[in-house]
Amino acid sequence: MTRTLSELAVGQDIGSRSITVTRTDLVKYAGASGDFNPIHWNEAFATGVGLPGVIAHGMFTMGSAVQLVTDWAGDPAAVVDFQTRFTKPVPVSDTTGTAEAGAVIEISGAIGALDAGAGTARVDLTVVSGGQKVLMKAQAVVRLA
Amino acid sequence: MTINPDLQGRSYPAKEVYDVGREKIREFARAVKATHPAHFEVDAARALGHSDLVAPPTFAIIVAQRADAQLIEDPDAGIDFSRVVHADQRFIHHRPIIAGDRLVAELHVDGVRAMGGGAMITTRSEIFALAAGATDGTAREAVTTATSSILVRGEGQ
Numbered sequence: 462m463t464r465t466l467s468e469l470a471v472g473q474d475i476g477s478r479s480i481t482v483t484r485t486d487l488v489k490y491a492g493a494s495g496d497f498n499p500i501h502w503n504e505a506f507a508t509g510v511g512l513p514g515v516i517a518h519g520m521f522t523m524g525s526a527v528q529l530v531t532d533w534a535g536d537p538a539a540v541v542d543f544q545t546r547f548t549k550p551v552p553v554s555d556t557t558g559t560a561e562a563g564a565v566i567e568i569s570g571a572i573g574a575l576d577a578g579a580g581t582a583r584v585d586l587t588v589v590s591g592g593q594k595v596l597m598k599a600q601a602v603v604r605l606a
Numbered sequence: 607m608t609i610n611p612d613l614q615g616r617s618y619p620a621k622e623v624y625d626v627g628r629e630k631i632r633e634f635a636r637a638v639k640a641t642h643p644a645h646f647e648v649d650a651a652r653a654l655g656h657s658d659l660v661a662p663p664t665f666a667i668i669v670a671q672r673a674d675a676q677l678i679e680d681p682d683a684g685i686d687f688s689r690v691v692h693a694d695q696r697f698i699h700h701r702p703i704i705a706g707d708r709l710v711a712e713l714h715v716d717g718v719r720a721m722g723g724g725a726m727i728t729t730r731s732e733i734f735a736l737a738a739g740a741t742d743g744t745a746r747e748a749v750t751t752a753t754s755s756i757l758v759r760g761e762g763q
Contacts, residue, residue, distance in 0.1 A: 480639055493630075493637035495668055498687075510688060519692045524638035524664035531642050531663065536654045537702070538644075540663040544696035544753075598694075601663070 463535055466605050469572050469582055475533045477569035480525050481562035482517055482553050490521045504555065512550065517564065519547040522595060526568045526588050530601045533570070533584075541581065542602035545588075549595045566590045573600060580604055609725035609758055610684045614718040618676040620710035623736065624669045628705045631659045638662055651704075661703035667695070670731040670752035673711035677729060685727070685758055693726065693755040700748045708736040709749065716753075723760020728753065 487501050496518055499506040507515045523545050531537040553563035566588060573585035586599040628648075635645035643650035644660045651659050678685050703709070710733070717728035731752040737745035 486637075486639075490637045493634045494671070496671060520664060520667050520695065521638065523695060524662060524667075525640075527663050528638065528640050528642070531640065536644065537640075537642050537660045537662060538654070538656060538699075540699065542696070542698050543663045544694070546694040547692050 464533070464582075464603075464605050466575060466577060466580060466582060469575060469605075471572050471575060473572045475570040475572065475584055476529060477567070478529045480566045480568065482521075482551070482564040482566060484515065484553055484555055484557055484563055486563075487515065487517055487521065487553060490518055490524075494518065494520060496520065513552045514554070516550040516552050517566075522547075522551055522566060522588065522590075523599070525566065526586050526596065526599060527601055529568050529570050529586065530584050530603060534603045534605070539603045539605065540601050541604050543600070545586075545599040546597040547595070548597045549590075549593045551590045551595050564590055566595070570601075580606075608684055609718060609720075609727065610682060611718055611720075613677070613683055613715045613727065616677075616715045618673065618680075618713040620712050620734070621676070622672075622710075624672070624709040624711075626661065626665075626703055626705055626707040626709060628659050630668075631661050631665065631705055634665050634668070635662050638664065656702065656704055658705040661705075663697060663699070664695075665703055666697055666699075666731075666733055666750040666752050669709050669711050669733050669750075670754065673713040673731040674729055674754065674756075676713055677715060677727075689724070689759040691757045691759060693757045695755075696753045698751040698753075700750065703749060707749070710734055710736060710746070711752075717755075721757065721760075724758045725760075726755055726757050728755045730754075
């Protein structure tokens, strides 16, 4: 699917997605990324440094949130700029051995700005878990035809 | 332990080469729950005009965090990793990362700001792809600029 700038308007919704997270997902992300900070897999360590429990890597949340944009754009290479601030941790409960999610991250996106000269659209993402915004200023700039 | 204020403006040159493999792109894509076929199937990537599998937009964090480790592990920096919190992250892609790329990263410390008893440190990794057959960093192409701020919490923060 190819998107064109001319069919877009600021404020337009690009859709939403819900991502379930388990402790196993955090172990997979640790291995894939090389970030083995124990706050992402060891409960005793996490609570020992003052966290409510094991939390997701901020980069897991950022990396999974952008999938809404890549799928909408139709080409992952179209994302030329992606940034966020990490404002709240995403605690992930231990649901090992059950079919339950340890956390759910809700992502929605809307067109925040259009730049006809650069041929880009800025998608602003809203990323919520446990009723709180966990990312702020989560913005992906997408190059379109 | 206090953060060395002289860190600002310091640079760490490119060290090891990171070889981007297809299976690593697939593994990372699965780990961030990506499903776009251009991460998994070479034919799908080629149909979009890419020479091989395309890495997800945050894949460069692997290379950027290896570069950051040079700073965090520098005894002169005074950073206690167990007190580090990731505050913000940005990737500017000059071109996508593609399987087969051989990447190097130069790390620059752009900012050090005292916050309470701790500090906010902003780093920038300039990630380049080496030209095919290159044995040093002289023939290279800009791929990604990865900027990151970390908060090093002071005692009692």
